[in-house]
Amino acid sequence: MKIVTRTNVVLVATLAVLAFATAEATGQSPPSRYRTSPSYLATNPSAQSRVSNRTTAQPMAPATAAPESVPAPLPQESITYDSMPQGSSFMDEGDPAMWDDGSCADGYCGIGDCGTCRRGLWYYSLDYLLVRPRLSQGVAETRRTVTINGDVVTSTETDVAYDFDYNSAFRTSIGYRLLDCGGDVQFTYWRMTGSSQVNDGPAQLSNDQLVITGFLDNNPGQGEFYAAYTGITANIYDIDFAKCLSFGGPEGDCGDCGFCPRWDLRYLVGVRIGDISRYNNNQVLSDNGDLVSFGDINARFVGAGPRVGIQGRRYFGACGNLSIFAKGSQALLIGDYNMTRKLNELAGGTFEQNAVTIQNDSLARMIPVTDIEIGGTWQVAPYAFFSAGWFWQCWWDLGQGEVIGDSSFGPLDTSNILGFDGLFIRGELLF
Numbered sequence: 225m226k227i228v229t230r231t232n233v234v235l236v237a238t239l240a241v242l243a244f245a246t247a248e249a250t251g252q253s254p255p256s257r258y259r260t261s262p263s264y265l266a267t268n269p270s271a272q273s274r275v276s277n278r279t280t281a282q283p284m285a286p287a288t289a290a291p292e293s294v295p296a297p298l299p300q301e302s303i304t305y306d307s308m309p310q311g312s313s314f315m316d317e318g319d320p321a322m323w324d325d326g327s328c329a330d331g332y333c334g335i336g337d338c339g340t341c342r343r344g345l346w347y348y349s350l351d352y353l354l355v356r357p358r359l360s361q362g363v364a365e366t367r368r369t370v371t372i373n374g375d376v377v378t379s380t381e382t383d384v385a386y387d388f389d390y391n392s393a394f395r396t397s398i399g400y401r402l403l404d405c406g407g408d409v410q411f412t413y414w415r416m417t418g419s420s421q422v423n424d425g426p427a428q429l430s431n432d433q434l435v436i437t438g439f440l441d442n443n444p445g446q447g448e449f450y451a452a453y454t455g456i457t458a459n460i461y462d463i464d465f466a467k468c469l470s471f472g473g474p475e476g477d478c479g480d481c482g483f484c485p486r487w488d489l490r491y492l493v494g495v496r497i498g499d500i501s502r503y504n505n506n507q508v509l510s511d512n513g514d515l516v517s518f519g520d521i522n523a524r525f526v527g528a529g530p531r532v533g534i535q536g537r538r539y540f541g542a543c544g545n546l547s548i549f550a551k552g553s554q555a556l557l558i559g560d561y562n563m564t565r566k567l568n569e570l571a572g573g574t575f576e577q578n579a580v581t582i583q584n585d586s587l588a589r590m591i592p593v594t595d596i597e598i599g600g601t602w603q604v605a606p607y608a609f610f611s612a613g614w615f616w617q618c619w620w621d622l623g624q625g626e627v628i629g630d631s632s633f634g635p636l637d638t639s640n641i642l643g644f645d646g647l648f649i650r651g652e653l654l655f
Contacts, residue, residue: 344400345654345655346398346399346401347397347652347654348398348652349396350651351394351396352392353392353393353394353615353647354390354391354392354393354647355644355645356390356391356418356645357388357456357642357643358388358644359623359640359642361624362385362623363383363384363628364386365422365436365437365438366628367382367424367435368382368434369432369435372431384422386422388418388420389420390646390647393414393415394415395413396413397412398411407466408465409463410463410464412464413461414458414460414461416460417455417456417457419453419454422451423451424450425448426448427446427450429446437629438519439452439519439628439632440519440566440632440633441567441629441633444516445508448516449509449510450506451509452505452506453503453504453506454503454504454624455502456500457501458499459500460498461498462531463495464494464531465494467490468489469489469490470485471485471487471488471489486544487537489534489536490537492534492553493532494532495528496529496555496557497528498528498559500619500622500642502523504523504626515570516569517568517570519566519567520566521564521565523561523562523564524561525561526559527557527558528558529557531555531556531593534552535549535552537601546602547600547601548600549599549600550598551596551597552594552597554594555592556591557591559588559589560586560589561589562586563585563586563626563636564582564584564585565584565585565626565632566582568580589622591620591621592621593620594617594620595616595618596615597616597648598614599612599614600612607653608652609651609653610649610651611649611650612647612649613647615646615648616645618641619641619642620641621641622642624640
């Protein structure tokens with residue numbers, strides 16, 4: 225009789241363990257980390273007794289006692305790894321997955337213990353940019369010098385380019401992730417500026433010791449000085465729809481997480497609107513500082529067009545709270561390019577007696593725009609992320625089209641590039 229009783233006890237215990245393991249494997253109960261969370265217990269009072277029973281020593285049931293009934297399955301409140309095919313998408317702004325000790329009642333549709341997508345989620349990010357404009361043909365002046373060494377006459381011409389420094393700028397985004405991890409819609413605004421200047425002189429025209437040639441044929445005479453100024457302002461608006469596919473991350477082998485992706489691939493389609501303004505002005509000053517002549521060049525492009533992009537991210541750590549990423553996108557904008565070139569030559573040093581030459585250009589242009597970013601992300605809290613990296617942005621055929629020399633009022637050079645590159649530091653909040 226004692227042998228039979230012990231056998232029954234073993235069978236009852238085995239059946240209870242198998243039933244509990246089967247319920248967890250099929251997703252019929254939340255992961256252990258969720259089941260013991262305060263928020264889950266508060267919304268599921270019946271779970272309190274089960275947690276208490278599992279954590280409190282119980283006397284052995286009599287041999288003749290009936291097997292304890294298995295609790296009824298809890299409502300399915302989360303998307304589990306078992307029910308989600310490999311490569312299925314979960315929304316994440318390309319940043320690491322969220323996780324917390326909250327339950328699905330807190331709004332998570334977690335995969336295992338990692339709450340990788342929350343339904344109806346807003347997010348906001350702000351980037352500090354340390355950026356520098358670059359012009360493929362950003363020339364401010366041309367210097368020509370002649371040296372005579374016996375019978376050898378050497379003439380040297382040097383193009384002096386604008387040297388832009390890195391300046392502070394910003395980029396900000398706000399987005400909303402759709403229900404059931406269906407994607408997200410994001411709006412982004414960029415604001416970038418930069419300026420530079422070049423000063424030279426006095427010009428020494430005798431024997432061509434120093435001849436300075438500026439834009440719009442605005443050239444200093446003997447003993448006069450030359451100054452050139454340029455500035456760029458970029459206002460960029462992006463509206464994108466994005467999806468994210470996750471790959472890797474074995475089930476149940478990720479520390480406290482039931483599923484943590486090793487990689488994700490994010491793709492986007494959208495629209496970009498660009499408003500790029502630029503000026504390139506110069507002055508000729510007499511030896512006592514009086515203004516002799518000045519030239520103004522102002523250009524502006526406003527256009528819009530489609531944009532596509534892709535981003536890959538690699539996660540590190542048990543729950544993917546560290547990651548690195550690379551992103552690229554391409555846009556094609558169609559818009560109007562307007563430029564005004566004006567030269568004012570003061571006669572007698574007064575504005576009442578001056579000669580003014582003006583040329584206006586109005587063109588329709590198609591401008592390709594290329595973006596590249598690389599960086600890393602650290603999840604500092606369940607709803608906060610910190611990212612940093614470097615970015616490059618290239619606006620083809622939107623640089624400095626005017627040229628120095630006799631053709632200053634002639635056709636524009638369309639083989640020019642306006643670029644930006646620099647550091648970005650991003651903070652992102654989910655709410």
